[in-house]
Amino acid sequence: xxxxxxxxxxxxxxxxxxxxxxxxxxxxxxxxxxxxxxxxxxxxxxxxxxxxxxxxxxxxxxxxxxxxxxxxxxxxxxxxxxxxxxxxxxxxxxxxxxxxxxxxxxxxxxxxxxxxxxxxxxxxxxxxxxxxxxxxxxxxxxxxxxxxxxxxxxxxxxxxxxxxxxxxxxxxxxxxxxxxxxxxxxxxxxxxxxxxxxxxxxxxxxxxxxxxxxxxxxxxxxxxxxxxxxxxxxxxxxxxxxxxxxxxxxxxxxxxxxxxxxxxxxxxxxxxxxxxxxxxxxxxxxxxx
Amino acid sequence: xxxxxxxxxxxxxxxxxxxxxxxxxxxxxxxxxxxxxxxxxxxxxxxxxxxxxxxxxxxxxxxxxxxxxxxxxxxxxxxxxxxxxxxxxxxxxxxxxxxxxxxxxxxxxxxxxxxxxxxxxxxxxxxxxxxxxxxxxxxxxxxxxxxxxxxxxxxxxxxxxxxxxxxxxxxxxxxxxxxxxxxxxxxxxxxxxxxxxxxxxxxxxxxxxxxxxxxxxxxxxxxxxxxxxxxxxxxxxxxxxxxxxxxxxxxxxxxxxxxxxxxxxxxxxxxxxxxxxxxxxxxxxxxxxxxxxxxxxxxxxxxxxxxxxxxxxxxxxxxx
Numbered sequence: 111x112x113x114x115x116x117x118x119x120x121x122x123x124x125x126x127x128x129x130x131x132x133x134x135x136x137x138x139x140x141x142x143x144x145x146x147x148x149x150x151x152x153x154x155x156x157x158x159x160x161x162x163x164x165x166x167x168x169x170x171x172x173x174x175x176x177x178x179x180x181x182x183x184x185x186x187x188x189x190x191x192x193x194x195x196x197x198x199x200x201x202x203x204x205x206x207x208x209x210x211x212x213x214x215x216x217x218x219x220x221x222x223x224x225x226x227x228x229x230x231x232x233x234x235x236x237x238x239x240x241x242x243x244x245x246x247x248x249x250x251x252x253x254x255x256x257x258x259x260x261x262x263x264x265x266x267x268x269x270x271x272x273x274x275x276x277x278x279x280x281x282x283x284x285x286x287x288x289x290x291x292x293x294x295x296x297x298x299x300x301x302x303x304x305x306x307x308x309x310x311x312x313x314x315x316x317x318x319x320x321x322x323x324x325x326x327x328x329x330x331x332x333x334x335x336x337x338x339x340x341x342x343x344x345x346x347x348x349x350x351x352x353x354x355x356x357x358x359x360x361x362x363x364x365x366x367x368x369x370x371x372x373x374x375x376x377x378x379x380x381x382x383x384x385x386x387x388x389x390x391x392x393x394x395x396x397x398x399x
Numbered sequence: 400x401x402x403x404x405x406x407x408x409x410x411x412x413x414x415x416x417x418x419x420x421x422x423x424x425x426x427x428x429x430x431x432x433x434x435x436x437x438x439x440x441x442x443x444x445x446x447x448x449x450x451x452x453x454x455x456x457x458x459x460x461x462x463x464x465x466x467x468x469x470x471x472x473x474x475x476x477x478x479x480x481x482x483x484x485x486x487x488x489x490x491x492x493x494x495x496x497x498x499x500x501x502x503x504x505x506x507x508x509x510x511x512x513x514x515x516x517x518x519x520x521x522x523x524x525x526x527x528x529x530x531x532x533x534x535x536x537x538x539x540x541x542x543x544x545x546x547x548x549x550x551x552x553x554x555x556x557x558x559x560x561x562x563x564x565x566x567x568x569x570x571x572x573x574x575x576x577x578x579x580x581x582x583x584x585x586x587x588x589x590x591x592x593x594x595x596x597x598x599x600x601x602x603x604x605x606x607x608x609x610x611x612x613x614x615x616x617x618x619x620x621x622x623x624x625x626x627x628x629x630x631x632x633x634x635x636x637x638x639x640x641x642x643x644x645x646x647x648x649x650x651x652x653x654x655x656x657x658x659x660x661x662x663x664x665x666x667x668x669x670x671x672x673x674x675x676x677x678x679x680x681x682x683x684x685x686x687x688x689x690x691x692x693x694x695x696x697x698x699x700x701x702x703x704x705x706x707x708x709x710x711x712x713x714x715x716x717x718x719x
Contacts (some may be wrong), residue, residue, distance in 0.1 A: 171477075175475075177472075217504075218475070218504060218505075219504070219505050225475070226472070226475060226504065227499065227500070227503055227504035227505075228499075229499065230495055230498075230499040230500075232464075233464075233468050233495070233496060233499060233500045234468075235465075235468070236464070236465045236466075236467070236468020236469050236471070236472065236496070236500065237468050237469075237471050237472040237475070237500055237504075238472060239465070239468070239469050239472060240468065240469040240470060240471055240472015240473040240474070240475065240476070240478075240480075241472040241473075241475055241476055242472075243457065243469065243472070243473060243476075244472060244473045244475070244476025244477070244478050245476060247433070247454065247455065247473075247476075247478065248476065248477075266464075267462075267464045267465055267468070267496075270460075270462035270464060270465035271465050271468070273460070273462070274459060274460065274462065274465055274469070277460075278457075
């Protein structure tokens with residue numbers, strides 16, 4: 111069953127992913143709520159058509175690859191993959207269970223549909239570059255997608271990769287930065303100032319743009335514009351809120367990894383169900399995304 | 400199967416020349432072979448490869464961490480990457496990238512670390528890896544190999560194209576003493592007994608193999624019968640060979656161009672104590688940093704000599 115294929119509206123898809131992500135985390139009582147919530151709209155855009163893939167054949171060689179370098183956003187990716195039919199939704203209860211297939215951080219050898227193992231921040235960009243180079247050597251017209259956190263930009267390896275990708279003219283690489291302004295110890299502004307991320311990428315020779323990361327239409331337009339550029343890597347800075355849409359996580363300082371009560375999560379899920387209904391109504395009234 | 404040369408002398412070819420020629424020959428038939436370097440092509444001797452196969456030769460600049468991650472990504476696309484830096488930077492600087500992006504992700508990555516230990520000579524303490532194998536040895540499932548001579552380089556590099564997993568290859572870049580006859584083949588994970596003996600086993604690696612053979616001759620003059628084993632695979636260490644040596648000679652000496660902590664001495668001792676505890680003496684660097692000097696000066700400074708092996712052998716025998 112491939113729910114995303116059946117639903118065309120990006121708003122509905124995003125809110126469905128968000129609801130399923132919350133339900134998945136809710137089974138545990140703890141988890142990386144903040145960074146999972148902020149990347150939902152991007153996953154909705156990628157897995158509703160932009161990223162070439164075949165859920166019935168996760169190892170399909172001609173597929174586009176996604177490197178979720180902020181590997182702690184695994185729960186949002188797992189919910190998306192389940193909705194696309196990579197595995198049954200029932201499998202989501204395996205999140206963080208010993209011996210299960212859904213570890214806290216993404217693992218390509220455990221989860222169908224995960225293209226690279228990540229979790230040690232800063233490393234995903236290099237893997238993504240290797241994948242993009244491999245595709246180029248194979249003369250395949252694939253796009254390699256990379257999702258980095260904003261706190262992750264503290265890692266020096268990120269900038270090794272950024273320099274490399276422009277030098278080697280890796281047009282097939284599209285990097286998202288989930289600019290949710292918060293990292294584990296607090297606000298990026300307090301922990302480590304990032305300056306102007308878009309300008310930084312541009313100064314390294316990338317094409318870069320900042321969009322509202324909770325606006326699927328804007329993300330989709332940015333992805334399509336980036337795909338049209340053939341010999342320069344592209345960065346899409348997603349202006350997001352950490353914990354977006356989860357009422358006990360949004361606008362909370364320590365929302366990277368949270369413990370929460372059943373009542374808190376039940377409340378958040380109720381709110382989210384309403385958001386999903388609103389998105390569905392908007393879609394039905396011709397006001398969808 | 401391997402044969403041993405009749406006389407042991409420096410080979411005309413440098414190790415790096417053989418490494419490059421072998422990869423060039425392999426690349427001709429195997430389009431998946433990709434070489435990565437980190438601004439050390441002149442040192443690794445890979446300029447001919449970069450000229451012949453520019454599309455499959457990837458210059459990463461002075462950015463080793465990125466290079467290892469890229470190699471892992473290339474592996475995920477079915478490529479067969481060989482990445483190079485000096486041993487110090489190809490190990491301790493990139494240990495997390497080797498651990499997570501390569502090994503934990505179950506990718507197939509071959510990493511060449513050149514200039515092991517005292518062969519780094521004038522590059523001195525910053526560039527003199529006495530710790531590379533030790534740093535990497537606790538990474539699960541990694542294979543650690545130290546090349547003994549050019550014949551081994553050619554044979555093992557050819558094997559690596561078809562093998563899965565992460566391999567760290569420790570290699571002196573320049574001329575070393577040739578040990579093996581042309582056409583010798585090697586089994587990764589199986590040590591080679593180069594000379595048999597009954598009183599003590601000298602288990603050596605890399606440049607210390609030639610010293611071990613010299614030491615066996617010196618011991619023979621003193622009436623001691625010494626076995627010499629080339630343990631070119633440090634991980635997985637050939638525990639069967641260690642057990643055999645322990646049982647049949649009753650004493651072991653290890654000889655390595657590396658810190659004895661975490662190195663070959665540790666690996667052999669771990670196997671010995673589990674299989675058949677016997678006295679083990681270790682010739683190697685005794686927890687010290689590197690420094691500048693000629694290779695001869697450094698060999699003497701760190702006691703990486705046949706004389707040191709002879710002394711250790713006698714001590715091991717006396718402890719039986």
